[in-house]
Amino acid sequence: MLLTLLFCALFAEWVTPYDPLQQDLINALQGPSVEHWLGTDDLGRDVLSRLIFGSRIAVIAPAEATGLAVLIGVPIGLFIGFRGGWWDWVVMRVVEAVVSIPGIMVAIVIIAILGTGLHRAMFALGILYSTAFLRLARSVVLTEREEVYVKSARVIGAGPTRILLRHIFLNIAPPLIVQVTLTVGAVLLAEAGLSFIGIGVQPPQASWGTMLNSAASFMELSPFLAVPPGIAIVATVLAVNLLGDVLRDSIGRGVRVPSTGAPAQRMLAVPRKATTPMAPHPDDALRVEGLEIMVSPKGEAEVPVVTDMSFRIAKGETLGLVGESGSGKTVTGLGLMGLIGTGVRITNGRVMLENTNLLGLDRRDLEKARGNDVAMVFQDPTTSLNPTYTVGNQIAEVLRIKQGLSHRAARDRTIELIDRVGIPRPAQQADAYPHELSGGMAQRIAIARALSCTPKLLIADEPTTALDVTVQQEILDLFRDLQDEFGMAMLFVTHDLAVAADICDRIAVMYCGEIVETAPVDALFADPRHPYTAGLLSAMPHGQSGKPPLPVIRGSVPAPGHWPTGCRFAARCPYAIDACAKPVQMTGTDRLERCTRADELSLEPAK
Amino acid sequence: MLRLIGQRLLAMVPLLLIVSVMTFSFTALLPSDPVDLIIGDRGSEEQYEMVRERLGLNQPFLTRYADWLLRAMTGDLGTSFFNSVQVKDAVLQRMPATLSLTFGSVLISITVGLAAGVAAGLRPGSWVDRTATFGATIGQAIPNFWFGIILASVFAVSLRWFPATGYVPLTDSPMEWLRSITLPALALGLSTSAAIARQVRSAMVGVLQQDYIRAARAQGLSSRRVVLKHALKNALVPVVTVLSFQITVLLGGALIVEQVFAINGIGSLAITAVRQQDIPMIQGIVLILVLVVMLVQLATDILYGLINPKARPT
Numbered sequence: 001m002l003l004t005l006l007f008c009a010l011f012a013e014w015v016t017p018y019d020p021l022q023q024d025l026i027n028a029l030q031g032p033s034v035e036h037w038l039g040t041d042d043l044g045r046d047v048l049s050r051l052i053f054g055s056r057i058a059v060i061a062p063a064e065a066t067g068l069a070v071l072i073g074v075p076i077g078l079f080i081g082f083r084g085g086w087w088d089w090v091v092m093r094v095v096e097a098v099v100s101i102p103g104i105m106v107a108i109v110i111i112a113i114l115g116t117g118l119h120r121a122m123f124a125l126g127i128l129y130s131t132a133f134l135r136l137a138r139s140v141v142l143t144e145r146e147e148v149y150v151k152s153a154r155v156i157g158a159g160p161t162r163i164l165l166r167h168i169f170l171n172i173a174p175p176l177i178v179q180v181t182l183t184v185g186a187v188l189l190a191e192a193g194l195s196f197i198g199i200g201v202q203p204p205q206a207s208w209g210t211m212l213n214s215a216a217s218f219m220e221l222s223p224f225l226a227v228p229p230g231i232a233i234v235a236t237v238l239a240v241n242l243l244g245d246v247l248r249d250s251i252g253r254g255v256r257v258p259s260t261g262a263p264a265q266r267m268l269a270v271p272r273k274a275t276t277p278m279a280p281h282p283d284d285a286l287r288v289e290g291l292e293i294m295v296s297p298k299g300e301a302e303v304p305v306v307t308d309m310s311f312r313i314a315k316g317e318t319l320g321l322v323g324e325s326g327s328g329k330t331v332t333g334l335g336l337m338g339l340i341g342t343g344v345r346i347t348n349g350r351v352m353l354e355n356t357n358l359l360g361l362d363r364r365d366l367e368k369a370r371g372n373d374v375a376m377v378f379q380d381p382t383t384s385l386n387p388t389y390t391v392g393n394q395i396a397e398v399l400r401i402k403q404g405l406s407h408r409a410a411r412d413r414t415i416e417l418i419d420r421v422g423i424p425r426p427a428q429q430a431d432a433y434p435h436e437l438s439g440g441m442a443q444r445i446a447i448a449r450a451l452s453c454t455p456k457l458l459i460a461d462e463p464t465t466a467l468d469v470t471v472q473q474e475i476l477d478l479f480r481d482l483q484d485e486f487g488m489a490m491l492f493v494t495h496d497l498a499v500a501a502d503i504c505d506r507i508a509v510m511y512c513g514e515i516v517e518t519a520p521v522d523a524l525f526a527d528p529r530h531p532y533t534a535g536l537l538s539a540m541p542h543g544q545s546g547k548p549p550l551p552v553i554r555g556s557v558p559a560p561g562h563w564p565t566g567c568r569f570a571a572r573c574p575y576a577i578d579a580c581a582k583p584v585q586m587t588g589t590d591r592l593e594r595c596t597r598a599d600e601l602s603l604e605p606a607k
Numbered sequence: 608m609l610r611l612i613g614q615r616l617l618a619m620v621p622l623l624l625i626v627s628v629m630t631f632s633f634t635a636l637l638p639s640d641p642v643d644l645i646i647g648d649r650g651s652e653e654q655y656e657m658v659r660e661r662l663g664l665n666q667p668f669l670t671r672y673a674d675w676l677l678r679a680m681t682g683d684l685g686t687s688f689f690n691s692v693q694v695k696d697a698v699l700q701r702m703p704a705t706l707s708l709t710f711g712s713v714l715i716s717i718t719v720g721l722a723a724g725v726a727a728g729l730r731p732g733s734w735v736d737r738t739a740t741f742g743a744t745i746g747q748a749i750p751n752f753w754f755g756i757i758l759a760s761v762f763a764v765s766l767r768w769f770p771a772t773g774y775v776p777l778t779d780s781p782m783e784w785l786r787s788i789t790l791p792a793l794a795l796g797l798s799t800s801a802a803i804a805r806q807v808r809s810a811m812v813g814v815l816q817q818d819y820i821r822a823a824r825a826q827g828l829s830s831r832r833v834v835l836k837h838a839l840k841n842a843l844v845p846v847v848t849v850l851s852f853q854i855t856v857l858l859g860g861a862l863i864v865e866q867v868f869a870i871n872g873i874g875s876l877a878i879t880a881v882r883q884q885d886i887p888m889i890q891g892i893v894l895i896l897v898l899v900v901m902l903v904q905l906a907t908d909i910l911y912g913l914i915n916p917k918a919r920p921t
Contacts, residue, residue: 097625100900102859105877105893109633112881112889189750193863196752197878216756216867226760230753237748337825363830371827378825383818388840388916397836398826433916449826 050206057207062187068126073133081141121200140172181244285489286313291349303561306513318490320500323510329493375450379462381442385434391445392430417448440471461493512568519591525606529593534603630893685887694891704774705872708861711792716799724807746801755794755867772869810842851907
């Protein structure tokens with residue numbers, strides 16, 4: 001497109017079928033015909049020829065104006081950026097003033113001084129758009145000046161001129177190129193506008209703007225006249241803008257990050273026989289059976305992130321879901337609520353909340369269950385509250401929508417709840433915005449909101465991880481108090497065994513998307529049955545002395561899609577034998593573990 | 608909030624001063640002698656001096672500026688060189704047409720931009736998104752006056768749904784006023800709609816990935832409510848910013864679009880003033896336009912504070 005434009009501009013004389021200025025009043029205002037492909041204008045001039053000659057202006061005009069804008073803007077911007085102080089202040093105030101006047105008006109005033117005509121109009125636009133380049137150059141200088149490597153260059157002894165040349169000119173190039181394309185597009189539009197109102201290119205010279213000017217006057221007689229020059233402008237500006245987009249993308253992205261994980265090694269987890277189903281128990285608040293979650297990364301095959309996940313939580317009980325990052329804890333928590341995002345799908349299993357399978361509900365019933373029956377507290381309280389509404393509003397909203405409370409009642413109950421989670425001056429704090437609260441306070445609010453409808457199950461996803469250590473303990477105490485009062489079951493997701501030990505009744509240890517061991521807290525710490533659990537326990541920092549360096553489990557967690565078909569921990573396990581290459585089931589009655597050698601191993605308890 | 612408004616109003620004063628110095632000194636650079644333009648070639652020496660004195664052009668530059676500034680502060684922007692019209696009256700008489708157009712286009716671009724942006728941002732990559740993004744790209748490349756010509760030839764000339772030219776003041780007939788500004792405002796609002804749609808789309812895509820959206824869903828609020836209440840307010844923040852930038856674009860664009868629809872607004876006043884080199888008129892127009900821009904930007908600042916509590920002064 002742009003090449004065609006350049007070609008037309010360069011070889012206008014040879015390409016055009018007619019002289020663009022040759023008049024033929026008898027054949028004026030004709031539609032497209034064989035002789036005149038795009039018809040003729042009010043003076044019988046060939047529209048196509050004028051269009052092609054107009055392309056010359058469309059090349060010259062932006063080149064002139066943009067060139068001038070760069071020549072004026074960049075040096076001044078560099079100068080004031082470097083000089084700073086008084087110079088900077090004055091110039092920036094002038095720039096602000098220019099920018100606050102509508103651009104066309106600035107151009108009109110400058111044209112008033114210089115007179116009409118293409119080159120003068122472009123001079124005016126050049127001055128106008130130089131402000132953009134000035135700001136850009138200035139900001140580049142200011143950022144670069146602060147950059148560490150400029151400082152270090154100064155220490156090494158390079159003179160200030162060399163710093164300016166080397167560092168700043170290198171960094172200014174990418175944004176400058178993008179700004180040039182933006183300006184070219186803007187100048188094209190502005191030139192057309194100025195020529196259209198008769199103070200840019202002067203007739204009879206052909207420019208797309210002047211052509212539209214005459215087209216507008218003969219709108220009733222020949223509406224077609226406006227089409228060719230308009231399309232020419234739109235197509236050209238579009239091409240320039242798209243070029244700018246492409247440049248911005250390619251420059252902005254910089255060095256492409258190589259994609260992790262070679263697809264060739266990717267291997268799907270072999271479907272394995274699920275562990276025998278658990279018998280329902282009347283005391284169960286939640287029973288998860290054989291949950292399987294798959295993720296499809298962009299453009300790649302679907303891989304499992306959670307497999308054969310089964311556990312139960314009794315009423316009023318707290319189950320800790322513990323594992324390293326990437327083990328699938330968080331996605332499990334979200335999966336229970338049906339809150340998984342696009343590209344993630346639950347392919348198997350049941351989530352029985354009392355007698356309802358949450359996964360079997362339709363959208364509306366699921367929305368109804370969320371909040372009322374099951375609620376969630378997230379890791380980072382400062383991002384899980386909406387920044388644009390007061391915290392009181394966000395709790396009251398839930399009470400109104402989910403419980404049908406009136407505004408008045410919702411407000412009263414909100415203040416009660418805020419008081420209950422231990423926030424002083426609750427009525428006043430209800431009117432605070434999230435950013436006005438500390439992380440601990442914000443998490444208390446999030447807890448108050450989650451509990452506002454007294455759910456049967458509360459899922460807490462690393463609720464203390466983002467908080468200060470001192471605040472962590474307070475929030476854990478709060479959870480315990482609230483559980484005594486509200487009697488809900490809790491699924492407490494954490495990577496921190498110490499936190500889990502503090503708050504949970506039982507712990508489920510996760511590794512590579514599956515549970516490897518489930519046991520009551522004391523039993524798990526005193527007598528770990530799975531080597532991975534033992535590894536985690538020995539890696540726990542403990543108070544007495546730091547004498548032996550923390551033991552580390554060797555190797556690293558394989559990414560989803562790279563899990564072995566047998567025991568997923570085998571490659572890192574000091575006790576692995578040949579039998580571990582086969583898939584392993586959960587075994588046991590009171591406590592469960594997924595290890596072939598569970599019965600013969602005696603593993604070291606927590607210290 | 609009142610303090611913020613007060614501060615912003617005060618901050619406008621130096622900017623207005625700089626604009627006034629600039630326009631005044633620029634207009635002093637005009638190549639032709641306005642006196643010559645007024646009395647023509649055949650004027651005598653005495654006539655020349657008389658006019659020169661009447662216009663105050665025999666005074667030194669600074670005196671003229673100070674004199675003009677003092678009177679401008681009392682609301683007197685001087686008299687046109689060519690007819691004894693008060694600049695202020697002329698500008699104020701033309702202002703309603705230009706402002707109707709501008710604010711009409713603001714309304715249109717908010718409505719269109721928001722609707723298209725939200726629809727696109729809800730499902731990135733869907734056909735709705737691709738259509739809207741494509742439309743926005745085209746919309747930003749179409750010159751407003753050309754779109755005006757096309758609208759006029761289709762809806763005014765061919766279909767006769769709207770008048771092709773002219774402006775009816777609101778006080779004369781609200782219905783006719785609306786009809787007279789519909790097409791021009793549409794033409795003017797196109798590129799701003801596109802700009803807003805792009806901003807809202809990317810803001811929406813970003814906001815929907817935020818934790819608080821997931822948390823609101825976890826609380827069992829309906830998707831509709833989550834989008835319209837929780838996401839939209841956050842996605843509105845960039846809209847306000849775009850509007851504050853676009854107001855100069857729209858006002859400037861109005862000057863050109865007015866020409867398509869033969870609306871006697873500031874545009875034709877400015878073009879005539881430039882052709883005649885009518886210095887007081889040019890100065891007055893620029894000053895009042897800048898004042899309008901600043902007031903609108905003040906309004907968007909206040910709006911910004913209402914939408915985004917973090918931006919409020921504490």
